[in-house]
Amino acid sequence: MELVLIGTAYMAGLVTSSLYFPPLVGYLIAGYVLHALGVHPDNTLAHLADIGIQLLLFTVGLKLKLRSLLRREVLSVGGMHLLIVTAVSVAIFFALGGYVSGGLVLGVSLAFSSTVLAIKVLDDNGELSTMYGRDVLSILILQDIVAIGLLAFTSGKQPTPWALGLLLLPLFRPLMYRLLNASHADELKLLLGVSLALAGGMLAEQVGISNDIGALLMGVTLAGHVKTDELSDKLWGLKETFLVAFFLQIGLTDLPGYDEVLQALLLLALLPLQGGLFFALFLVVGLRARTAFISSLALMTYSEFALITSSAVIDAHLLPPVWEAIIGLAVALSLAVAAPLNRFSHRIFSFLEPFLTRFERKVNHPDRLPSSIGIAEWLVIGMGRTGLSAYQAFCQQDKRVLGLDADPTVLEALLADGRRVVYGDAEDNALWEKLPLSKVKGVILAMPEFDVRASSIMQLKTRRFQGHIGSICFQEDEEAKLYGLGASFVVNPLIEAGRQLAEQMLDGNPQFTLEALPNQGC
Structure with missing residues (x-):
């Protein structure tokens, strides 16, 4: 069975990546195909998917820097975008007759952008360290933090009084730093990262909190070490491998019907509005049209976290199960559309530049181009x-x-x-x-x-x-x-x-x- 699952995921991912789509799209398609052939997931696949999510949140914690999140572009653009999309989503769900609580969580989830796709696009283009690349990354981390809060809200678990003990994790930072310093071999760094992520998840479960929260807190505790970027890079491939199980599981759950496909396409049609909202907010804080456009295009997707949070919402009986298939298909379609658009983002902007530059604000901002080079030769x-x-x-x-x-x-x-x-x-x-x-x-x-x-x-x-x-x-x-x-x-x-x-x-x-x-x- 394992060979069938992995082999099918590989072939589907290979086909989609050769068409310049993210392999994630292929994994979801592989799940749908296997479900149509009568294959049903077992507990092993669910366990592997859970490990993948813990590793994902652990790496998010490693990159969490409070200073980067407190910048104006991050708080104003990321925060306002979340508030606006959430308010609209709740209004729509209320108008459609109920599920307000589920609509609230789902609305926030749909405001999230794909961390995997955005980072990969920026890294492939050599733009991850640019000013707008750092803004995009910080907004993604802000969204991830909100997603963690949603998971805690929808998990339905009642924390025990011992849950406050998780606040003592920073006391173990010197020991964790020493272990990381002592791990000279690459495989030891990898094993240490996996061990810490799983240890955080296990501690959280023992005190009545979602294991995802524990993995994140463990990553935050280790953040700040000079080798955290190196550790995150080591965990990237392993995390992606385990997340394949999660995407397969979504596809194996159920095939979307005609109505579900129409609703997924409707969500896909709303994506340009989300990108336009990002563009407008970036312009308001003073970024140039080019920077705002490239950043908005990188964020114009639905996130893998939407799959995770929607699954938790459905388990908490805040939404009907049919929404899992709808969100899964909407996420896959958004990534399939966004990948080629981001690949040619600079060419697209060159074509639209005469129109988009009209909306720029004439304000002082570090993003401004140099108007003079002085006496430089x-x-x-x-x-x-x-x-x-x-x-x-x-x-x-x-x-x-x-x-x-x-x-x-x-x-x-x-x-x-x-x-x-x-x-x-x-x-x-x-x-x-x-x-x-x-x-x-x-x-x-x-x-x-x-x-x-x-x-x-x-x-x-x-x-x-x-x-x-x-x-x-x-x-x-x-x-x-x-x-x-x-x-x-x-x-x-x-x-x-x-x-x-x-x-x-x-x-x-x-x-x-x-x-x-x-x-x-x-």
């Missing part, structure tokens, strides 16, 4: 290790250099060190259109993504930039393509590192010279 785009090294080399030669980067944390650190840097996203066409280049002698492109470097060169050539264009490359085929687009010179950092190592070693050993080495393969 050299620009370094992308202030990572390579870009910072180039910046320092210019400074040592007393050149007038300015650095640009889209990561606000990088900018804060560099500004604190006295560097001349400003915010600038190289993927934003408006940056290249407004950047004053008349006095600039050269631009160095040190961004890690090839597509961004290539589009930047094309933008500079479109502006008829006459200065030098330098770029890094990491693959053999990238060098010729970048030269073909108009780069003045292209450097592979790894090749240059090997060459410098050899030169420095020879400089330190006078008995060897490059000419004295045998010409074998050189």
